[in-house]
Amino acid sequence: MVAELPSPLPVAGRRNVLITSALPYVNNVPHLGNIIGCVLSDDVFARYSRMRGHQTLYICGTDEYGTATETKALQKGLTPQQVCDKYHVIHRDIYKWFNIDFDNFGRTSTKHQEEITQEIFTRLHENGFTSTSSVDQLFCEGCDKFLADRFVTGICPFSAYDDARGDQCEGCGKLINAVELKHPKFHGCKRAPVVRQSRHIFLSLDKLQPEVAKHIEKVLARPDNRSSPNALAIAKGCIKGGLEKRCIARDLKWGIPVPLEEFKDKVFDVWFDAPVGYLSITKALLGDDWTKWWKNPENVELYNFLGKDSVAFHTVMFPCSQIGSRDNYTVINNCCATEYLNYENTKFSKSRGTGVFGDAARDTGIEPDVWRFYLLYMRPESQDTAFSWDDFSLKVNSELLANLGNFVYRALSFLANNYGGVVPEMHLSEADVEFLRGVESDAKEWDQLLENVKLKDAVRSFLSLSRRGNQYMQANEPWALIKGSEEDKKRAATVIAVAANVAYFLSLLIFPYMPQVSQRIREQCGLVDLPVFSTDPIAYLKTGHKIGEPKPLFEKVEKARIDELKVLFIPF
Known part of the structure; x- marks a missing residue:
């Protein structure tokens, strides 16, 4: 912990x-x-x-x-x-x-x-x-x-920005005194x-x-x-x-x-x-x-x-x-x-x-972690950005639902349905080791970005990791392997044990961004306490560990709901 x-x-x-x-x-x-x-x-x-x-x-x-x-x-x-x-x-x-x-x-x-x-x-x-x-x-x-200076606006004497406050110009960033403003206005009264x-x-x-x-x-x-x-x-x-x-x-x-x-x-x-x-x-x-x-x-x-x-x-x-x-x-x-x-x-x-x-x-009925995710995805770190309802629904449905949520649910539900929720033994192949190197690389990048307060870029790191997990599942097809020979079944067990560990590992990377979703993943993995962070993605769910009940993490944001919200938030 x-x-x-x-x-x-x-x-x-x-x-x-x-x-x-x-x-x-x-x-x-x-x-x-x-x-x-x-x-x-x-x-x-x-x-x-x-x-x-x-x-x-x-x-x-x-x-x-x-x-x-x-x-x-x-x-x-x-x-x-x-x-x-x-x-x-x-x-x-x-x-x-x-x-x-x-x-x-x-x-x-x-x-x-x-x-x-x-x-x-x-x-x-x-x-x-x-x-x-x-x-x-x-x-x-x-x-x-x-x-008060901050409640007077006018034209900046330095940059000519036409909506400068009496304490600072947002246009050029300089500190100013209200009496220096050209054509000052106090919006609480009609008199100049x-x-x-x-x-x-x-x-x-x-x-x-x-x-x-x-x-x-x-x-x-x-x-x-x-x-x-x-x-x-x-x-x-x-x-x-x-x-x-x-x-x-x-x-x-x-x-x-x-x-x-x-x-x-x-x-x-x-x-x-x-x-x-x-x-x-x-x-x-x-x-x-x-x-x-x-x-x-x-x-x-x-x-x-x-x-x-x-x-x-x-x-x-x-x-x-x-x-x-x-x-x-x-x-x-x-x-x-x-x-x-x-x-x-x-x-x-x-x-x-x-x-x-x-x-x-x-x-709105949209859960707080979804708001957190999108705001951090759009964080204006180096330039102005804009909240857009269409982009909000696109990012939630493509990145949270189809990418991150899909990987976690398919890994944990396959483990629950085919192994009784008990993590099987792993026998790592060279391909598995290479996959885990990629996961570890994403995690190290995430760690370095957050250390340097690059919060927006670190979102891309954990989304890259979940995409990598989806590709791993798709490339190895454990649903097909489990129906094959004993060697195939052994391979399926390794794939799903690795995938389940990576799903749990992903919960750690998203914790600063989506703490409630992180907790839900950890509960579904049967390991609720937040551990000390490590970049080793298979250090957590050991062989024989029993997970909890897998459930979908996100709901689709329907177009009809977005259309309703656009109308609801039309300016006066």
Whole structure:
């Protein structure tokens, strides 16, 4: 069995892998693009890491402070805390249905979050990395309030991208200030925002640039890094363009108070405190032992999974806060960023009803592992990809039903029907040995791809293995051999024993991707516990072992059902 320790703490002599998912903002329901960009990708890597015997901690939670929550609360006639409480449960339940196996799924509106955020700020302030200044901000006269950067859009001053947010341009990836936008718009009000002054506190990113640039080159861009190319490009682009001091306070009520008398009526900007959520959620789980993960850079590998729109904050801004605190924090080692998953030929949009959202996916009746498979098959690792209902049905029916499911069921059902479910003795031929070399090659490729966070490509490895298994069965025809001579029957026994072992072996490779399907295969094989991974495909079902009851793993997705779903998910 996979060894488990009583608590997820770093252990000397083992690889200690700390995995975080970008915290989903609490005020909406996550769509499929959100799910594959963060929590699902992390989950696959965390399951793989545990399978390989690494000491692994996987942390996520809802990001709860900021203008969006205040605005939603006003719209709904609720308090910000009530909005957070409601949507935190929605997020938690959706991720649970998708079989996301967090060590802790927490939230940022906690005392731990306030304490750690204020401590980091205080250290930055004492170390001379903050300054104060009056700043121009966008103000909505209709709403009588200053506007949070992320809820203002306009034309980017650098790239002329026409839908840039006030904190970052999705077109070029650069950090910007909302007042720099051309033709800014606040979609919560019809009136155009105006510029007003407010005194604020700034983080001196310019002073910290040499140190964070050194970290990017030494750690993120090291030869064996697992960071995605888009993440490295964005991080290096930020440094090349030069860092400037950045305002880290906001004129809001819902947030973490700035612990300075001059700014007692202000709260921290959500992008200053949100990444601290990884630390506070770890503390909520482990108490004071949280520092064994987060103040232990010598012994901990940190993997951040996120969408490309969050890269600058995770590779530049938050590391500046950590480095400037002079508190030996574990700083990002590997930034695993995705591009965008679109819906058919357009973007996901809650307001326009475009796309499939987590709660709606649950209501389709399609099991979560099938959703997981397709999202990972289409994971936008190096370029944007699109969810398509026609392609969804094609991949499920051809790859899961006709390939993977077909191989497992035909191998196990033949064993059950002809040998009473008892694994017969194997007498391997040269052809069998060659076949098993191919299986082992697929497994080693799968292992190497997952080690390097190539989650999409690793899907092809286990599908290749199941195709290889189908070809082995077809080439050897045990259904014909079993009716022949004693030598033929002996050969049939070997073929089916090998095939059954490979079917079980396949359950291990699909476990990070489809944990429920993996468990069903292991139950049908009569060996439920997940073993320590080995690339030897016939190391598990020994001669004389009795399997369970074979059953089909998947159902066909009928065209009529796909047509119904297309209609159901037509945008407003």
